[in-house]
Amino acid sequence: MENKLFVSSSPHITDKESIPKIMYGVTLSLVPAFIGAIYFFGIQSLWVVLVGVLSAVATEGVIQKLMKKPITITDGSAILTGVLLAFNVPAEVPLWIPAVGSMFAIAVGKIPFGGLGYNPMNPALLGRAFLLASWPTHMTIFKTAPTGGTLSGIDAITNATPLNVYRQAKDAIANQATLPAENVQEAYNAMSQLSDSYWNLFTGKIGGCLGETSVLLLLIGAVYLIYKRYISLKIPLSYIVTVALLTWIFGGTEGLFSGDPIFHVLSGGLMLGAFYMATDMVTSPVTYKGRIYFGIGCGILTVVIRLVGGYPEGVSYSILLMNLTVPLIDRYTKPKIFGEVKQK
């Protein structure tokens, strides 16, 4: 009756989680925001996302085929990169924009480093940075007002996204000596109206990149991710709290502690970035402390860019920059081994 037995090293059982499960799980968590995007910006959102995904998957498949490497397009990571890339462009871009962006993300941001698990920076964000540097007009001009709202989320102001309004007003107030009085008055009005946009910022009835506008829908997905333990709260919380604190202290026009942290936390790509991009497993620290430092770093850079940098938006660049510090962070935040005795 001598059966053939199977021998392997312990442990002999394993958890049901796998890379595809995690990747598809994260993709699934983005579905509410995706449906929101179609509602707010129309059916073109669907085409942008589809093109982004197809381009990412095709790029990965073709390169791996040409390099005679195992083809990994079914593990879900390319699909997720495509979705995130598409979420980071305006809904009305020409469709070649997400196609080129996803291609760059995979062909430059992921494959050359060894594919999934080895890329130092978030591929989707790298793709977005590439698009922003190459075709800034396509990437920064938002024309489509959301269904039933205005670009800024404020009824009186119709022509720019909330962060743009904020930035223009802040700059105008800072340089008021050189501007006509009515422009300055307009800027003060805009500043005072920021709080009118809270509700629209929260629900997503504002202009912006396709997937980043609705805080509510992104949070629904984030709750799922936390429930499934695909992300931990350390990075998003430390990131958001840092942004809130720093914008409260430095973000106002009437000295320290006059800023509007609620506006800053709700606007721009912060929610998408904090919950879905900064938490990317491959490009974030693995240690407990490291994840908190990483979030704080992202927060500081975001606020610096938003308040004094050249862009109204700072989330994607700050995460990309912090991605590069991850090996260093991990090295200096190694946990103390249980029972470790201090070296004399």
Place this chain on the structure above:
Amino acid sequence: MFKKLSFRGGVHPPEKKELSENKPIEKMPPPSMVIIPVIQHIGAPAEPCVEVGESVKVGQKIAEPKAFVSVPSHASISGTVKSIDKMAHPVGGKVLSIVIEGDGNDDMLPDIKQIPDYMQQSVEEMRDRIKQAGIAGMGGAAFPTHVKLSPPAGKPIDKLILNGAECEPYLTSDARLMLEHPNEIIEGMKIFMKILDCHDAYIGIENNKPEAIRIFQKLAKEAGNNFQVIGLNVKYPQGAEKQLIKAITNRDVPAGGLPMDVGCLVQNVGTAKAVYEAVSSNKPFYERVVSVTGEGIQETKNVLVRVGTTFGELIEFCGGLKDDALKIINGGPMMGIAQFAMDVPVIKGTSGIVVLSEKQSKLPAPQPCIGCARCVDSCPMSLMPNYLAALVEHKRFDDAHKNGVLDCIECGCCSYVCPSKIRHVHLFKFGKLEVNKKLKSAA
């Protein structure tokens, strides 16, 4: 009395205790043949002290230790010594083993009988009986018990912990022992306390064994204030020595150190019962309770079985294998060792035999690490398994040493939670081997 205590990290694998937890301990008749290796413990091998052809009785010493950290072996059936040769061992490799062919009479050595007033024996007498009985820790690692009970001067033990956690999935032998033989376990504990001159004892039981907790709480009341029952969080590896000490006493055993460095001593509940039997009736360690369980076995059982019985014969006693059985593990599924063949013997550290089905046996191929940090979060030793695995893979053993590969307790949490299915423990075992080789050649 009923505290919830725990440690950092850990995982929650499916418990699977229901497969065998309600099966009372069943006594298996003496097998036709036993294989008794001279190493069934941590330490030096014992030397055979019988000749081929010699007839032996149950309980007769057949191998004699030549070093302090070693234990004797005893015949577990009566019969004739058939051969003394190197044979396959359940922990791996080939080990000098004494094969006894049974005569079916099951003649006991006459020395095995109740000792009146056994608690009146001197500490030295007790320790010697434990040593002569060949008792080694029954939780799995099989460290010689008399050595543990001889702490060097200057390292007093103030807390004795009985380990009834049984955190490995599937295994239920300790759970059954606690239900069916609680008094013997308590007597064993009293013997430990007398030998160590220790006045503070705990028994740690995972909360998934409420019946055992209830029984021991009742006994604790009778035993007095110096004995506490601790209900532990159900979390693997709750029964690992250092983690158990942390959970119960909040003391950190130093890396590379032993529990006695923080005044603790941990003994498995099965060992306590064996010690009671040795001290109270001179009974050597020749039989133990083994859980035979898993999805690949016809009938799951908890069996009182003679040491040296082959896995094959024990599995036959449990109705044999199912058709799709593919993996046979000595021990539990988290730390146990998969077997090449069924002709290996049950040894003193065999707490269970888990048979897995074909579907469960084959593990998926490893994928690249995606840095999810689940291994880092789950490591009960606070290591960075992802980083260590990469170091070993690149043969950077010095760096692996610096980053604590020797502190790994091989509990398997990292590999269990890994979504990329990386075989961390496999790598760490290799890394430890290489580091120890280097340390040895440097010394």
